Amino acid sequence: MAETRSTCPYCGVGCGVLIQSEGNRITGVRGDPDHPANFGRLCSKGSTLHLTATERVLRDERLLRPMLRPQRGGALQPLGWEGASALLADRIDAVLRDKGPQAIAFYLSGQLLTEDYAVFNKLARALVQTNNIDTNSRLCMSSAVAGYKQSLGADAPPACYEDLAHAGCLFIAGANSAWAHPVLFRRIEDARAANPRQKIVVVDPRRTETADEADLHLQLQPGTDVALFHAMLHVMVWEGWLDERFIAEHTGGFAALKSLVAAWTPREAARVCGLKAEQIEQAARWFALGGEGADVRAGGDETTPAARAPTLSLYCQGLNQSTSGTAKNSALINLHLATGQIGKPGAGPLSLTGQPNAMGGREAGGMATLLPGHRDPTDAAHRAEVAAIWGVDALPEQPGLSAVPMFEAAARGEIELLWIACTNPAQSLPDQALVRAALARCPFVVVQEAFARTETTGYADLLLPAATWGEKDGTVTNSERRISRVRAAVPAPGEARGDWQIAAEVARRLEAKLRPGAPSLFDYAGTEAVWNEHRQTTVGRDLDIGGLSWTVLDQRGPQQWPMAAGWSSGRVRLYQDGRFPTPDGRARFIAAPYKPVAEATNAQHPFALNTGRLRDQWHGMSRSGSVPALFAHAPQPALQLHPQDMARRGLREGELAELKSKRGSLVLPVAADTRVAPLQAFVPMHWGSQFVGGTDAKGQSRAGINGLMHGKSCPQSLQPELKHAAINIAPAVLP
Numbered sequence: 001m002a003e004t005r006s007t008c009p010y011c012g013v014g015c016g017v018l019i020q021s022e023g024n025r026i027t028g029v030r031g032d033p034d035h036p037a038n039f040g041r042l043c044s045k046g047s048t049l050h051l052t053a054t055e056r057v058l059r060d061e062r063l064l065r066p067m068l069r070p071q072r073g074g075a076l077q078p079l080g081w082e083g084a085s086a087l088l089a090d091r092i093d094a095v096l097r098d099k100g101p102q103a104i105a106f107y108l109s110g111q112l113l114t115e116d117y118a119v120f121n122k123l124a125r126a127l128v129q130t131n132n133i134d135t136n137s138r139l140c141m142s143s144a145v146a147g148y149k150q151s152l153g154a155d156a157p158p159a160c161y162e163d164l165a166h167a168g169c170l171f172i173a174g175a176n177s178a179w180a181h182p183v184l185f186r187r188i189e190d191a192r193a194a195n196p197r198q199k200i201v202v203v204d205p206r207r208t209e210t211a212d213e214a215d216l217h218l219q220l221q222p223g224t225d226v227a228l229f230h231a232m233l234h235v236m237v238w239e240g241w242l243d244e245r246f247i248a249e250h251t252g253g254f255a256a257l258k259s260l261v262a263a264w265t266p267r268e269a270a271r272v273c274g275l276k277a278e279q280i281e282q283a284a285r286w287f288a289l290g291g292e293g294a295d296v297r298a299g300g301d302e303t304t305p306a307a308r309a310p311t312l313s314l315y316c317q318g319l320n321q322s323t324s325g326t327a328k329n330s331a332l333i334n335l336h337l338a339t340g341q342i343g344k345p346g347a348g349p350l351s352l353t354g355q356p357n358a359m360g361g362r363e364a365g366g367m368a369t370l371l372p373g374h375r376d377p378t379d380a381a382h383r384a385e386v387a388a389i390w391g392v393d394a395l396p397e398q399p400g401l402s403a404v405p406m407f408e409a410a411a412r413g414e415i416e417l418l419w420i421a422c423t424n425p426a427q428s429l430p431d432q433a434l435v436r437a438a439l440a441r442c443p444f445v446v447v448q449e450a451f452a453r454t455e456t457t458g459y460a461d462l463l464l465p466a467a468t469w470g471e472k473d474g475t476v477t478n479s480e481r482r483i484s485r486v487r488a489a490v491p492a493p494g495e496a497r498g499d500w501q502i503a504a505e506v507a508r509r510l511e512a513k514l515r516p517g518a519p520s521l522f523d524y525a526g527t528e529a530v531w532n533e534h535r536q537t538t539v540g541r542d543l544d545i546g547g548l549s550w551t552v553l554d555q556r557g558p559q560q561w562p563m564a565a566g567w568s569s570g571r572v573r574l575y576q577d578g579r580f581p582t583p584d585g586r587a588r589f590i591a592a593p594y595k596p597v598a599e600a601t602n603a604q605h606p607f608a609l610n611t612g613r614l615r616d617q618w619h620g621m622s623r624s625g626s627v628p629a630l631f632a633h634a635p636q637p638a639l640q641l642h643p644q645d646m647a648r649r650g651l652r653e654g655e656l657a658e659l660k661s662k663r664g665s666l667v668l669p670v671a672a673d674t675r676v677a678p679l680q681a682f683v684p685m686h687w688g689s690q691f692v693g694g695t696d697a698k699g700q701s702r703a704g705i706n707g708l709m710h711g712k713s714c715p716q717s718l719q720p721e722l723k724h725a726a727i728n729i730a731p732a733v734l735p
């Protein structure tokens, strides 16, 4: 048996794994005891990874060769790589000639490796000359990106996992870490055991398993986080808990924010958020003073910022998946800046990434609103810098389409060719009726996938078989800016290939048509060469990894960025000198007004629907759904509803209920759950149409829970509000 050191492909904790293999088959997995994210631990998903790749070849669940569907609705026919790559290059060339680059779009995934992102990005921007490249990370982290950039000047989480052990207060907002980031939660439990005085505050409309561990659970009304954070700042101002020196020396814009929060008394916020004023005051105290404030109890002066214990905030989709996503992020960062709770051990905002490489995708600029090296596509100088590194004259100026607008454009008939890699938009995007109409209308849909049957593969004109975890090489970046190697333990089965290799092959054929005679831009000697080109795009930027060669990664293990040339290790935490990467070196307070959710509940749709993860499943289950053991925890989806609401609707445990929004309907068994507040409902996000299946009364395919959600998005981050929709619930009437 061989063991290969790699990284878990599920969540953004980024745990190290040792893949056990015999011949061409992965036979087991164990946690890497030397990886600084997990020190050998794995959760239920990570410890069953060996059942999700080569095992599935035996069950005919892997896509093993390129397949073409000559006619919509017709059968797929096998096609060799030669034919598939040539066909795709021809189709892109034809669309470019007929309709231009804006008619082509790429939709990628936070499951891809950084090198995959880098090559796709170069193909889209340098060769096809379109900024229409986005990713399912738009549904995950784009509000955190926008929040960091507008408040701190760069998309860079300043804190790290080690800070969990130093913090006197952990402020966890919109994150059920106990289930969504289980190994990180074990570290939270360790920190608490080592420091029983540590205080945990959890902000969540549901009493989650994370909230069970809290000293204070703020069970607020959905979408009211900005009002809560403004009221906490109001209390801090009133009580004299600000760090006036930090504000004066290292920030700007506090006067406007102070004036805004003057109206947000704890009593007013309590009314809006559905909380008690005393809860808000308590949360403000623990946040500002770092819990009990260790030195205060020892006779110190709590008004002296230096005497206070540190506060670390952790946050995820509850803040991000919102039409106020950026405002929520910035309002939370305001609290850190106002109290000086940043840039020191145990303090700072630390966004948790949902996917294993949402961070790497941001670094490589694989989003419509980004360029490599945290550059901006609207900045001519940034475009010129990247064009020079890539060896082309210019990059496109015209703004690209982000996730939801990309599918809206396809539904209007404006996208002629859509290339989807490693993601399942026919389940994961909101407003599924529109998404499916878009896929049906787009004349040529390419789906690059490891697995043979997802909701999206059914719409493919061309299916390209991709290698998956355990079969490919590259890098990923986790939530604390730590870059880890991903390594192949076995060859990919059948004719499956690595994702960047597929993109590069098509690119080489396309450039032979578009740039005949010119040296190839895509002639990489291997994955390390792609990595080195990516590193070059970061040099001199806030995320500089000029010193992080493949050899350094192999010899010294995972490293945090930045790690510039000549550095012996990466930087553990950022902004310790109080300087921020803004033009004047100061962080910025953002005075964003509170705005309610986009779709208010009303008499027709009186329930607030929330969606989220279960402990043992991942995204649309295309990977975790193949492991029978992972269904032991929750064998089927259920509508979780407060018992009072079940009684009001005449529903009993296990009976079928119909959920209806303005966009669609779904029938699910109901489960009584006092963790959900009255007039709210929770449904896990994992089950798509292949599991909840069937058709509704009009013969339309039911599309899972995202058939009910709307696509309205945060105006700054363009991230849709997947955490809230107004619905009605009634006993299901079955035909």
Ligand code: SF4
Pocket (backbone or CB within 6 Å): 008, 009, 010, 011, 012, 013, 014, 015, 038, 041, 042, 043, 044, 045, 046, 047, 181, 182, 183, 184
């Ligand atoms: Fe994988 Fe996340 Fe579990 Fe770690 S916590 S083993 S990264 S799913």
